[in-house]
Amino acid sequence: xxxxxxxxxxxxxxxxxxxxxxxxxxxxxxxxxxxxxxxxxxxxxxxxxxxxxxxxxxxxxxxxxxxxxxxxxxxxxxxxxxxxxxxxxxxxxxxxxxxxxxxxxxxxxxxxx
Numbered sequence: 001x002x003x004x005x006x007x008x009x010x011x012x013x014x015x016x017x018x019x020x021x022x023x024x025x026x027x028x029x030x031x032x033x034x035x036x037x038x039x040x041x042x043x044x045x046x047x048x049x050x051x052x053x054x055x056x057x058x059x060x061x062x063x064x065x066x067x068x069x070x071x072x073x074x075x076x077x078x079x080x081x082x083x084x085x086x087x088x089x090x091x092x093x094x095x096x097x098x099x100x101x102x103x104x105x106x107x108x109x110x111x112x113x
Contacts, residue, residue, distance in 0.1 A: 015040040024054050031061040041069055043077060050084045056097050059088070063103045070110050082111040 019030035034041045049062025088094050
């Protein structure tokens with residue numbers, strides 16, 4: 001999906017609408033487009049998937065997108081993202097999913113290290 005998204009043109013506002021107003025599948029598609037197209041990335045989408053995911057699958061893609069965005073975030077954004085990850089890590093659903101925990105731990109290390 002990301003390879004196809006990398007070859008097509010997308011309107012960033014439309015991709016954001018897919019995420020914020022779409023069903024579960026469209027939200028994941030939007031996250032994958034954001035992964036493939038830096039100009040479509042949106043911190044609010046990342047925070048939404050980390051703090052209030054509709055599924056663990058969506059949350060995983062949100063964390064992957066967060067990792068891709070880390071180099072472009074300023075200090076305040078890094079702090080906000082780290083706080084969101086720390087809150088998510090305290091939830092039982094998150095703690096029971098090893099790939100999420102690992103990715104969350106790696107992201108926190110990048111953000112705070």
